[in-house]
Amino acid sequence: MITDKYFYHVVKGWVVEMIVKVENVSKTYKNGVKALQNLSFEVREGEIFGLLGPNGSGKTTTINCILALLKYEAGNIEIFGEQMTPERYDIKAQIGYVPQQVAVFNELTVEENIDYFCGLYVKDKTKRKALVDEAIDFVSLNDYRKFYPKKLSGGLLRRLNIACGIAHKPRLIILDEPTVAVDPQSRNKILEGIMTLNKQGATIIYTSHYMEEVEQICSYIVIMDKGQVVSHGTKEKLKAMITLGETIEITLPNRNEAYLELFRKLPNVLDCFYKDRILVVKSGKGQTNVPNVLQLMQEHNINYENIYSSLPTLNDVFLEITGKELRD
């Protein structure tokens, strides 16, 4: 059995390389804010690794520590099995980074920007040209090659930001909230692109506070809060960890507080409350409660506009673990 430190893991008989290992990292900012507290996790080759957490939970700080941009007072970070430091240019050469804020040169066109950043990794001019063309294709910015960033919309700018980080075809791509303030069309395009990159062989670290995105693309998820890992696993495993099984939302013509007691008496109901005119019924694991809810409404002549049932989300996982919503 291969036991070369943490460098290789054996999963279902396959040797999987450890790409990133974060071990007991703690980081306190000068203003006293404890951004990371004993943070540990591992990212394996081929994963789309999701770092999910509300704003201020320490996701970006984690990324900046991994990239050796930030000082941290305790812990250890390895990339590709090697200690990561600011001078490890050999490691940096294999990483692509898409920062949360758009970081491009306003004085350079779309094509020049991608070429510049790609050129910091790839010296060969012919090879670089092909990579730049490919990146432009990838983010669908062909029609905007000669545009300056100031002339681009928010979504297009985000795509340029991504292209600058991935053009050199890195082995590890770190995307820090790449879809913030992006229209739905661009967002879908970005998420599809990330999955394509992963299929092409890149390991992805993806941070977001949008649980839907993380659920959609990530194969492994770490949920963070207050600089700590509060839970981790696949989305299925995370959802299985909580008691919630189903959420039923009933839109009523009028809010009636008396209904709450009625619904609470249904079997397996964990909680029942109003969100404006919507009555929310949360049930535990097991069979769906929809038939019971419908029957109750019929028996008590409760009119409703629509009824909607959903399985637990990562927000529910976060809510159950921390007592607050991801969007808080």
Place this chain on the structure above:
Amino acid sequence: MRIYFTRLKCLLRDKGNLFWAIIFPICLGTFFYLGFGRLTMDSMIDTVDAYVASDYTLDILVKEMKEVKINNDKPLFNVDVSKSKDELEQLLLDNKIKGYIYIENDEIVYRVNSSGLEQTITKSFLDQYLQITTLIIKVNTTNPDKLLDVLTDLGNQQSYVKEILAGSNPKANRLNIYFYALIAMACMYGSFWGVGLVRDIEADNSPLAARVNITPTHKFKLIIMYFLAALTLHFFGNVVLVLYLKYLLQVEFSNNLALIILTSFVGTIGGITFGSFIAVLVTGSPEKKEGIVNVISLFLSFLSGLMVLEVKYFIDHNIPILGYINPASLLTDSLYSLYYYNSISRYFTRLAILAVLSIVFIIGTYIKMRGNRYDSV
């Protein structure tokens, strides 16, 4: 070189930077020219106190000095021949007078305790006096029959004052120091490029810099390439400024244009490295750094005589060390020594100090920036 050319492209397309670093000094030079155009030589020059030792004097020299006028009724020198050499020496040591003249073994000696406008005027007068007397003596010995012609020619020439102070420029030469200080200020404006260099490389200064930091490009390489790009552009701007002042505004510099350009080159390096050094020392946003660098640059230019000429003389006289560590003063002094003193050694000393300061600045910048992890980004 790709990094260099891309950086150059970025700088060229940043119109704000171009304005402040290149266009603004040219505008300021033009305003100086237009403003000073109203000032006449008479209003700029005051009568200079001149002391001649009573026990080592030369009557003809004293007579000439008393006869020289700035205009028809304003004498150039207020000649005092009442004190002995020993008395004057003591006064000089006590800083009560700026200099005195005595004649020993047929040689005119002018002793001063510092440099300054009055000393320059007196020295220039004495130089010219010596040239003329030497010429007359030489003609009298070699071609006495030509003496009358020579004296007639000399009589037709302009007065001493005009010879000394006017030159070919219709404005008084004293004003030139404002233009020298302007060149110094333009070089110091290179500090903005220096701040920009740090802003775009130090990860805690901008998201762009953070992005550049995680690439496999060595920081030293980035610093050098960004520096060279800034140097190229700003040096070009400063050469344009010098040529504009010299050929369009007819500001008098030394005849040695190459040395003036060299001054500008070293000054540009000094300005950029100074800006980058301050930017790595000051913590905070790039805007804050720019503000601080701006204030310091203007203050240093002020000390070099940009706004009030007397400040430079005051510094040179009372706190000379400040003149040696102030890049703007070193630049002004370099040009000053080329023009007023025609002194190459003084010139190169100033330039060498500035070069050493620049090396200190760039090394300091690199040491502060290299392999850095940041507290926050």
